[in-house]
Amino acid sequence: MSAFRHDHLLGISQLDREDVLQILEAAKAFIEVSRRPIRKVPALRGKTVVNLFFEASTRTRTSFELAGKRLSADVVNISSSGSSVSKGESLLDTCKTVAAMRPDIVVIRHSASGAAELVARQVGCSVINGGDGSHEHPTQALLDAFAIRNSLGTLSGLKVAIIGDIMHSRVARSNARLLNLFGSEVRFCAPRTLMPPKAEALGAKIYHRLDEALDGVDVIMLLRIQRERLEGPLLPSLREYSRNFGVSQRHLAIASPRAIVMHPGPMNRGVEIHPALADGERSVILDQVEAGVAVRMAVLYLLAKEPNAGTPAQAASIPPPAP
Amino acid sequence: MTGSESILLDAESIARIVRRIAHEVVERTAGHKQLALVGIRHGGVPIASRLAAAIGETLGTKVPMGAIDMTLYRDDAGSALLIPKLGPDEITFDINGLDVVLVDDVLQSGRTVRAAIEGLLAYGRPRRIWLAVLCDRGGRELPIAADFVGRELSVPKGYVLDVVAEGGAGDGARLVPKVAT
Numbered sequence: 001m002s003a004f005r006h007d008h009l010l011g012i013s014q015l016d017r018e019d020v021l022q023i024l025e026a027a028k029a030f031i032e033v034s035r036r037p038i039r040k041v042p043a044l045r046g047k048t049v050v051n052l053f054f055e056a057s058t059r060t061r062t063s064f065e066l067a068g069k070r071l072s073a074d075v076v077n078i079s080s081s082g083s084s085v086s087k088g089e090s091l092l093d094t095c096k097t098v099a100a101m102r103p104d105i106v107v108i109r110h111s112a113s114g115a116a117e118l119v120a121r122q123v124g125c126s127v128i129n130g131g132d133g134s135h136e137h138p139t140q141a142l143l144d145a146f147a148i149r150n151s152l153g154t155l156s157g158l159k160v161a162i163i164g165d166i167m168h169s170r171v172a173r174s175n176a177r178l179l180n181l182f183g184s185e186v187r188f189c190a191p192r193t194l195m196p197p198k199a200e201a202l203g204a205k206i207y208h209r210l211d212e213a214l215d216g217v218d219v220i221m222l223l224r225i226q227r228e229r230l231e232g233p234l235l236p237s238l239r240e241y242s243r244n245f246g247v248s249q250r251h252l253a254i255a256s257p258r259a260i261v262m263h264p265g266p267m268n269r270g271v272e273i274h275p276a277l278a279d280g281e282r283s284v285i286l287d288q289v290e291a292g293v294a295v296r297m298a299v300l301y302l303l304a305k306e307p308n309a310g311t312p313a314q315a316a317s318i319p320p321p322a323p
Numbered sequence: 324m325t326g327s328e329s330i331l332l333d334a335e336s337i338a339r340i341v342r343r344i345a346h347e348v349v350e351r352t353a354g355h356k357q358l359a360l361v362g363i364r365h366g367g368v369p370i371a372s373r374l375a376a377a378i379g380e381t382l383g384t385k386v387p388m389g390a391i392d393m394t395l396y397r398d399d400a401g402s403a404l405l406i407p408k409l410g411p412d413e414i415t416f417d418i419n420g421l422d423v424v425l426v427d428d429v430l431q432s433g434r435t436v437r438a439a440i441e442g443l444l445a446y447g448r449p450r451r452i453w454l455a456v457l458c459d460r461g462g463r464e465l466p467i468a469a470d471f472v473g474r475e476l477s478v479p480k481g482y483v484l485d486v487v488a489e490g491g492a493g494d495g496a497r498l499v500p501k502v503a504t
Binding site: 025026028029031032033036037038040041042043071301 | 395396397409410411412441447
């Protein structure tokens with residue numbers, strides 16, 4: 001196996017099967033590091049990782065922070081509140097300022113789709129997309145793949161139902177791309193108001209009835225219903241959503257007998273997932289969290305190679321940010 | 324040499340060497356019952372497991388055996404990053420107070436051993452760390468010496484030393500012409 005061939009991790013769309021397997025194999029070794037008495041190895045000693053979070057996040061940021069620290073990197077967190085971001089500085093100015101401090105890797109989360117790619121073109125270091133708008137969230141899809149592979153032994157030939165707010169979900173998009181790489185069937189299930197137009201183009205079959213979507217699936221992947229969406233016209237009420245799309249123990253009878261239940265968190269218990277299911281024996285939700293640290297360690301480790309000569313910021317033309 | 328590979332040790336010699344090292348380990352650690360073997364991934368692991376079996380037979384007890392991957396402790400981990408085969412550690416016993424014998428197939432620069440020692444110390448504080456190697460080919464870059472050496476071999480320029488010691492008929496130490504990359 002040779003070195004990782006990418007300078008950035010901006011989305012699953014840039015990866016092929018080999019890249020994904022390389023990350024997942026490395027993550028296997030790193031999950032073991034997290035179970036040792038001393039959960040720290042010196043691999044990234046002297047490297048600097050900046051977590052640049054323009055959107056609220058606890059678990060992704062914490063996961064990246066722990067991943068960096070367990071590799072002995074110096075990790076700095078910058079979040080939008082309490083920084084110059086809240087004083088009106090633009091995304092690019094913030095990034096250029098951070099880049100001038102010479103980090104090795106910047107992890108960025110932003111509400112605008114395409115933000116990570118824009119930043120990657122402007123800074124001279126590696127960029128990891130920690131979630132950009134409704135575009136991609138590659139490390140989430142990778143950790144989900146790790147958890148699936150760990151439970152079911154494969155990523156190929158599976159039927160995976162992703163249920164929830166598909167329209168606004170970067171998790172659904174990244175997961176569909178990754179699972180398509182391995183020839184698994186992806187099903188999106190959502191109310192019509194939360195299904196993006198032309199969702200088939202994302203490589204999924206479209207369902208609007210939960211019982212049909214769950215028929216024979218190996219993986220039940222739930223997405224959080226963001227309460228802020230309820231203020232718009234998209235959902236009449238949480239109760240109605242829960243009645244039609246909330247998944248509970250009884251749904252396991254429709255799915256494959258080996259089916260696992262996943263949720264990227266944070267969960268709304270009693271809305272998209274019944275508490276008994278979340279805590280049940282088919283749930284791998286906490287395994288996902290553990291896999292998250294290992295997968296992010298793997299990504300940081302694989303990207304932290306010597307900087308490529310001759311690819312510093314080329315700020316000649318700044319393309320407009322994606323909408 | 325004519326450019327083809329040449330055999331320095333055959334399977335039988337390796338088996339003999341493993342038996343001899345096992346006896347030496349028992350002799351030199353005599354009286355200290357708390358012994359464990361840790362193979363350095365990947366070449367050292369099968370040798371460590373053979374040594375553990377032989378020592379266990381002599382002592383009449385089961386000797387704990389583990390594996391360690393030193394990739395993340397390499398002094399060039401942040402820059403070289405070849406990531407050949409990153410494997411998990413398998414040390415499931417408490418190493419505190421034990422005599423731990425680190426085992427590798429080939430000792431050269433000593434950098435692997437240094438990294439493995441650092442990795443091992445993350446698990447606790449052994450009473451003593453010993454080093455056993457099947458082949459010592461010289462060329463040290465750090466002040467590291469093995470306590471148990473199977474065979475000292477010299478490797479001419481332009482050749483690499485290829486060691487297989489998994490306990491099968493394909494075992495051997497061979498000189499293989501270096502392939503220009």
